[in-house]
Amino acid sequence: MTTPSPTANVLSMTEVSAPNFDLNDEHRSLLEQMTRSARAHFSHDAAQRDLEGKWPENGFRRLADMGVLGASVPEQYGGAGFDLFSAGLVGQAIGRIDPAVSTSWQSHDNLCVNNLYQNGNEVQRRKYLPGLTDGSRVGAIGMTEPDAGSDALGGMATMAVRDGDSYVLNGGKTFITNGPIADVVLVYAKTAPERGKKGISAFIVEKSFAGFSASSPFDKMGIRASPTGALYFDDCRVPAENLVGAENNGIAVMMSGLDIERAFCSMMVLGMSERAVELSVEYAKSRHQFGRRIGDFQMIQSKLAEMYVGLETMRGIVYRALAMANAVGAGQAGRGEIHKLSAAAFMYAGETCMRICDEAVQIFGGSGFMRDTEVNQLYRSAKIQEIGGGTKEIRRLIIAREMLAD
Ligand SMILES: Cc1cc2nc3c(=O)[nH]c(=O)nc-3n(C[C@H](O)[C@H](O)[C@H](O)COP(=O)(O)OP(=O)(O)OC[C@H]3O[C@@H](n4cnc5c(N)ncnc54)[C@H](O)[C@@H]3O)c2cc1C
Numbered sequence: 001m002t003t004p005s006p007t008a009n010v011l012s013m014t015e016v017s018a019p020n021f022d023l024n025d026e027h028r029s030l031l032e033q034m035t036r037s038a039r040a041h042f043s044h045d046a047a048q049r050d051l052e053g054k055w056p057e058n059g060f061r062r063l064a065d066m067g068v069l070g071a072s073v074p075e076q077y078g079g080a081g082f083d084l085f086s087a088g089l090v091g092q093a094i095g096r097i098d099p100a101v102s103t104s105w106q107s108h109d110n111l112c113v114n115n116l117y118q119n120g121n122e123v124q125r126r127k128y129l130p131g132l133t134d135g136s137r138v139g140a141i142g143m144t145e146p147d148a149g150s151d152a153l154g155g156m157a158t159m160a161v162r163d164g165d166s167y168v169l170n171g172g173k174t175f176i177t178n179g180p181i182a183d184v185v186l187v188y189a190k191t192a193p194e195r196g197k198k199g200i201s202a203f204i205v206e207k208s209f210a211g212f213s214a215s216s217p218f219d220k221m222g223i224r225a226s227p228t229g230a231l232y233f234d235d236c237r238v239p240a241e242n243l244v245g246a247e248n249n250g251i252a253v254m255m256s257g258l259d260i261e262r263a264f265c266s267m268m269v270l271g272m273s274e275r276a277v278e279l280s281v282e283y284a285k286s287r288h289q290f291g292r293r294i295g296d297f298q299m300i301q302s303k304l305a306e307m308y309v310g311l312e313t314m315r316g317i318v319y320r321a322l323a324m325a326n327a328v329g330a331g332q333a334g335r336g337e338i339h340k341l342s343a344a345a346f347m348y349a350g351e352t353c354m355r356i357c358d359e360a361v362q363i364f365g366g367s368g369f370m371r372d373t374e375v376n377q378l379y380r381s382a383k384i385q386e387i388g389g390g391t392k393e394i395r396r397l398i399i400a401r402e403m404l405a406d
Pocket residue numbers: 107140141142143144148149150151174175176177178220228384387388389390391392393394
């Protein structure tokens with residue numbers, strides 16, 4: 001009987017390729033290229049825009065110059081033709097430079113444009129995508145209402161009634177990113193209220209449609225340069241051809257979009273957290289007290305170490321969730337593993353970003369409390385990451401519901 005060589009096992013183990021927990025070279029290079037481009041296009045006026053609460057002049061033209069509009073839409077419609085994961089890296093890159101721009105970009109590009117590409121018919125794609133991908137038109141998504149936030153489906157009161165070859169919309173939406181500047185909005189409305197959540201439909205509404213109007217931008221604590229506002233529908237007539245998907249099937253459009261959104265938006269949160277850690281390390285090295293750099297004090301080191309662990313853990317779950325969303329595609333989102341993991345990634349990212357930014361401000365001391373510092377801007381902008389796209393409480397409900405499902 002021959003004794004197996006002790007190296008045989010080792011060799012067979014090395015033949016099994018190890019899972020890759022990091023970006024490949026192409027992804028890394030895209031992320032760095034996009035970070036440089038976002039810095040060149042947006043960093044010079046970011047602080048001033050944040051203080052004034054103003055969307056950058058020609059903001060969407062600048063994004064078009066970066067080549068990131070319609071990031072996950074094929075080139076035949078004017079998009080960049082990236083897969084969803086690569087498009088998410090764009091969000092991470094812009095998040096490092098300007099969270100407000102990243103927020104408006106992802107609402108336009110993922111929530112509206114990607115959703116239209118995934119769920120729109122060919123006529124709708126050809127009509128709307130080119131303008132949304134060349135920077136001439138701005139997109140938004142309208143789901144939340146004054147009395148329908150976390151219970152967006154159950155509480156929805158906006159109605160769409162069929163009248164000949166159009167639908168007549170009445171009601172209103174609130175807290176809509178890009179609402180005050182949007183040209184095209186993907187709007188959810190009830191078409192069969194008696195059917196509850198199964199009586200909702202999705203519509204493409206143009207700013208120019210009679211009966212549509214939008215508020216001025218709201219005054220927010222963070223992401224101040226991203227315009228958020230209310231939309232009003234007052235006998236707003238929408239051509240029937242602007243119905244997206246089948247009538248009363250809006251829930252499928254919405255739920256698949258929300259999973260993709262949670263995985264996608266976590267990338268911006270990762271970018272913001274990276275920047276907060278980077279600024280903290282720089283400051284810990286340059287600020288001196290008691291004759292030493294503050295980074296020499298163990299309590300500051302402890303903060304930095306915990307920020308690093310949170311950041312790297314976030315990176316793992318966020319990349320994993322987006323890679324899964326990329327693999328399953330929009331058709332299978334809205335249920336099962338991706339529903340759970342995307343909620344988990346967004347929950348972890350949002351809460352950890354908030355903690356990281358809190359410690360970053362602490363490391364900066366009094367300077368961090370000043371509104372015009374970048375670290376203060378990040379801190380104020382982190383809070384929305386626990387609220388928008390489903391609050392941190394709702395993310396927990398989604399995760400637990402999936403865990404307990406039979
Ligand atoms: C800056 C900004 C941008 C936004 N952009 C958009 C957009 O582009 N499009 C869009 O449609 N919406 C948008 N929203 C809306 C956002 O998605 C909602 O604010 C969010 O879903 C929460 O709804 P709400 O504000 O009505 O809070 P509510 O639903 O009223 O919740 C209030 C509190 O109660 C908790 N709560 C509610 N229900 C439960 C429950 N069952 N169990 C435990 N706790 C619960 C919540 O977690 C929260 O803490 C945006 C919001 C903001 C602030």
